Amino acid sequence: MSWLLVAIGGAIGASLRYGAGLIITRPQMYFPWTTWSINILGCFLAGIFFAFTERYPVLQQQARLFLMVGIFGGFTTFSSFGLETFQLIRQGHLSIALAYTISSVLVGVICLMIGFYIFQFLLNTK
Structure with missing residues (x-):
């Protein structure tokens, strides 16, 4: 359910x-x-x-x-x-909240960029 x-x-x-x-x-x-x-x-x-x-x-x-x-x-x-x-x-837990906020945004954007550029490269090499 x-x-x-x-x-x-x-x-x-x-x-x-x-x-x-x-x-x-x-x-x-x-x-x-x-x-x-x-x-x-x-x-x-x-x-x-x-x-x-x-x-x-x-x-x-x-x-x-x-x-x-x-x-x-x-x-x-x-x-x-x-x-x-x-x-x-x-x-x-202010320091944990701050670390969570900053890391979520920065790491999220960085991972998006890495995924994009890796697959853009792989798709363009075929």
Whole structure:
């Protein structure tokens, strides 16, 4: 049942992300407003849901899988990243939160670049 909740939520979240992209994207946009807006909205919604789970612990099970992992995960994984960073800060682990934030962004971009250039090279040598 858990897998089904995540799968259905993920399909909904991905569809919402696609729809939001159609609404937000405009020609000649240099700043990635679509992704930025979706990530910010996802973080805001994750914060709202997190507050509800603190007040109503019953929401920490199936509703969490459906909303946080499924819908918000399909909409943006940045919301999970934001929530995890916030939880580290709340627990007093500021240095870990900072390391997590910086390393996630930098290592993520570096790995994307490495993957791109390796496969661009491999594809061009054939």
